[in-house]
Amino acid sequence: MTTSTSNPSMQHDRREQRLMLLLLAPALLVIVSLLIVPLVWLAWQSIWQDGGFTVINYQRFLTDSVYWMTFLQTFRIAVVVTLVTLLLGYPVAYVAAALPQRWSVLVLAMVLLPFWTSVLVRAYAWLILLQRTGIVNSALKNAGLIDTPLLLINNEFGTVMATIHILLPFMVLPLYATMKKIPPELTMAGASLGGSPSHVFTRIFLPLSLPGMIAGMVLVFVLTLGFYITPELLGGGRTYMVSMLVSRNIQVYNEWGAASSISVVLMLCVFLIFRLASLLIPFERIMGTR
Template identity: 80%
Template sequence: MLMLIAPALIVVTLLLVIPLLWLAWQSFWQDGSPTLMHYHRFLTDPIYWMTFYQTFRIAFIVTAAAILLGYPVAYVAAGASPRWSVVILSFVLLPFWTSVLVRAYAWLILLQRTGIVNSALRDAGIIENPLPLINNELGTIIATVHILLPFMVLPLYATMKKIPPELPMAGSSLGGSPLHVFLRVFLPLSLPGVIAGMVLVFVLTLGFYITPELLGGGRTYMVSMLVSRNIQEYSEWGAASSISVVLMLCVGLIFKLASMLIPFERIMGTR
C-alpha cells in the first residue's frame, strides 16, 4: 500500500510541504539572523490591517453575490432534464476555457467608460455620464464573481442532485406550500453544497491577484498585491513570507469553522 501512494507523497512533499516550510522559515529571518520583526510589523503597521480588512470584505461580498447568483442556477440545473442540465452546466463551465488574465481583460473592456456596458446604458437613456465601473472595488467584485461563480455552482449542483426527489414531493403531499417545502426540506439538505461553495469562493478570493490589479486601478489593494509589492519593490522576502503565513492560518481557521458547522466529509461529498 505504501509503495502505491509513495509517488503521490513524494510529489506533495516536494511541491507543497517543503515550499510551505521554507516560507514559514523565511518569515522568522532577516539579514541572516532570526527575528520577529516581520510579525511585529504585521501587528503594528496599519497598512497591513487595512489590506487584510479590504481583502476579507471583498471576499465576503463576492461570496454573497456568488450564492445569490449561483444557487438559482444550480437549482434549475438540478431539476432540469439531462439535456438541459448539460446545456446549463456548459454555460457555467464556459469561462474555464479561457485564462483568468483573458477574462479580466475582457471585463476591463466591457466596464470601461467607453465600454459596452456604459454605451448600452447611455444609448438606452438610463444614464447621461459613464458610470465608474473600473479602477475601484466594484469592477474588481464584478469580475471576481464572474470568474469564481462555477466554484459555487458545481458543489451546489452536485449536492442538489443527491437529494431524493421523493422528499420534496412528500412535503407537498402533506400540505406544504412550494416555499415552505423549499425552506424546510430542500434548503437544509443543500446546505453542504452551500458551505462547500462558500469556502471555495471565499478562499480563492483571498488569494486573487490579477483581477484586482487590473480592475482595481491601484485603489483596490489586496493581500496578494501586498505580498507582491514586498518582493518586487523592496525584496523583503521575510515580510512577504510572514503575510503569507498569516493568510494561510486564516484559511485554516476558515476550514475549521466550516467543519464545525457541517462535518468536513459532508462538505467534500464523501458521505
C-alpha cells in the same frame, strides 16, 4: 494452533501495507516536494533574517496600518463575492438539478464555458466592458439613462464584478452535486402532507442542500483571498488585496521576509476558515462521502 494460523494472516497484512506504501510513495513525494517543503521554507523566511531569528516581520501587523487595511479590504471583497455568487449560483444549480439530464448538461456547459478562457483574458474582457467608453457605459448613455460615464473600473466595483464572473462556477458545481443527491421523493412527500412550495423548500430542500452551500462558499471565499490579476487590472491601485501586498514587498522592496510573513498569516486565516466550516458541517458531508 492459533499462532500458526494467525502468523500467515499477519504477514499477509504487512505485505499489503508495504505494497500500499510503495504505491503511495510517488504521490507522497510530490506532495512533500511541492507543498510541504515550500510551506516550511516560507515559514522559515518569515522568522530568519540577517543570520538570526526575528519577529519584526510579524510586528508590522500590529504597527503598520497598511497591513490591517489590506487584510480588511481583502476579506470584505471575499465576503461580498461569496454572498453574491451564492445568490446567483443557487438558482442556477437548482434549475440544473431539476431539469432533465440533457437540459441540465446544457446549463452546466454554459456555466463552465468561462473555464475555456484564461483568467487574464476574462479580466481584460471586463476591463473593455466596464471602461468609460466601454459597452456598458455606451449602452446606458445611448438609452438616455446617464449623461456622464459611470466609474465602473479602477475601483472595488470592477474588481468584485470580474471576480464574481470568474468564481461563479466554483459555487454552482458543489451546489449542483449536492442537489442531485437529494431524493425528489422527500419534497413530494412534504407536498403530499400539505406543505406549500415555500414551506417544503425552506424545511426540506434548503437544509439538505446546506453541504453544497458550505462547500461552495468556502471554495469561493478562499479563492478570492488569493486573487491577484483581477484586482491588479481592474482595481487601478485603489483596490489593494493581500496578494498585491506580497508582490509589492518582493518586487519593489525586495523584502522576502515581510512577504513570507504575510503569506503565513493568510495561510493561517485559511486554515481557520476550514476549521470553522468543519465545525458547522463535517467535511465528510461536504465532500459527499457520508
